[in-house]
Amino acid sequence: MDELTQLANALMSLDDKLAACMKCGFCQAFCPMYMTTRIEGDLTRGKIALVENLAHRIIEDPEAVNEKLSRCLLCGSCQANCPSGVKTTDIFLEARAIVATYLGLSAIKKAAFRMLLPNPRLFGTLLRLSAPFQNLVLKDEAKPQNTVCAPLLKPMLGDRHMPKLAAKPLHSTVGNVNTPVGKSRIKAAFFPGCLGDKVYVNVSEACLKVFDYHEIGVFLSDNYACCGMPALASGDRQGFEKMVMHNVDILKDQNFDYIVT
Numbered sequence: 737m738d739e740l741t742q743l744a745n746a747l748m749s750l751d752d753k754l755a756a757c758m759k760c761g762f763c764q765a766f767c768p769m770y771m772t773t774r775i776e777g778d779l780t781r782g783k784i785a786l787v788e789n790l791a792h793r794i795i796e797d798p799e800a801v802n803e804k805l806s807r808c809l810l811c812g813s814c815q816a817n818c819p820s821g822v823k824t825t826d827i828f829l830e831a832r833a834i835v836a837t838y839l840g841l842s843a844i845k846k847a848a849f850r851m852l853l854p855n856p857r858l859f860g861t862l863l864r865l866s867a868p869f870q871n872l873v874l875k876d877e878a879k880p881q882n883t884v885c886a887p888l889l890k891p892m893l894g895d896r897h898m899p900k901l902a903a904k905p906l907h908s909t910v911g912n913v914n915t916p917v918g919k920s921r922i923k924a925a926f927f928p929g930c931l932g933d934k935v936y937v938n939v940s941e942a943c944l945k946v947f948d949y950h951e952i953g954v955f956l957s958d959n960y961a962c963c964g965m966p967a968l969a970s971g972d973r974q975g976f977e978k979m980v981m982h983n984v985d986i987l988k989d990q991n992f993d994y995i996v997t
Contacts, residue, residue, distance in 0.1 A: 746834050747791055753830075756822045757784050763814035763824075769807055778807050780814040780824050787831045794838050802835045810969055829968060836971025849967040849975030854982050856961045860905060863934055867901045902937040907958035909937075910944070918951025925992040926956045927983070929963050932997075943996070957986050963997075 763780035764770060770779040777783070786793060786804055793801045808828050815824045841849070852859050883897040906928055917923050924947060928940040947954045961982040967975035987995075 746830060746837075750787065750790065750827065750830050750834070753823055753827050754784060754788055756820050757781070758820050759785075760819065762817065762819055766813040766817045768809060768811065768813065777804060780808075783808060783828065784822075784824070787827060790831060790834065794835060798835060798839050802832075802839060805832050805835060829971075832969070832971035833973050834971070841970070841972055845970055845972065846975075849970065849972045850978060853962040853964075853967070854975070854978040856959050856982075859962070860907065860934075863901060864905065864908070867903065870901055899931075899935045901934055904937070906933045906937045906940045907960075910941075910956065910958070912958050913944075913954050913956035915948075915954050917953035920950050920952045922994070923953035923955065923992040925987055925990060925995045926954050927960060927963070927995055927997040928956075929960075929997060933960070953992075955990050955992055959986060 759781055761779075761781055767779055770776075772778075775782075777786070783805065786801065790801070805828060810825055810828065812825050815822065818824065852862070883899055885895065885897050913926075926940075926943065926947070928943070932940040932943075944954065944956075961979045963983070964976040964979035967973075967979065
């Protein structure tokens with residue numbers, strides 16, 4: 737009964753946000769998904785029409801609802817350009833959470849979002865051990881930005897392309913950083929995220945050089961968890977909150993002026 741009450745409350749909260757949408761179709765010019773497929777259901781307006789009948793649609797065909805809601809990059813372009821100020825990103829994230837609660841998460845996602853990603857030591861160890869063998873799984877298809885695909889993991893990843901892991905993650909080469917404030921009189925907490933730590937290490941190293949050049953004090957932990965966006969985008973609020981609170985616990989006792997990510 738508690739879960740049903742939570743679902744009902746979530747649906748009512750969603751109704752309040754949906755009321756602002758005028759179905760003007762202005763989002764058509766900014767949605768990259770619609771620009772690619774030209775399918776009305778992939779447009780923000782089309783998804784909002786789906787969400788307006790979410791309670792009925794979930795009962796009729798929850799998998800189809802989940803698939804349609806997943807066809808959104810959460811880039812925020814429609815929200816940034818909406819003349820009515822509709823909080824579309826919030827709407828789609830809340831709708832995904834409702835559908836995920838109704839359907840339940842897969843065992844793989846539960847393990848990843850609630851056990852692996854909130855535990856950076858375990859996650860880092862697994863990636864460090866797998867990095868030397870990634871060429872056995874990943875296939876280079878000369879895609880933009882040097883991305884690769886994983887044919888052996890297609891049942892889980894589909895045709896998704898991704899960048900390769902760095903030879904060494906940032907946290908293993910830099911470790912904990914807590915430098916004093918210089919002439920700038922500014923202290924920054926630097927949060928590179930999973931990609932900045934494990935893939936685009938060169939970008940993170942460039943940021944540290946910029947901080948040093950401008951004599952900005954830096955706090956950088958070698959124990960940050962994932963930011964939580966993968967869990968949130970999949971509708972798993974519980975996993976998202978676990979990752980967020982792990983990072984909050986690291987930052988709460990530090991003194992800094994800005995968080996840079």
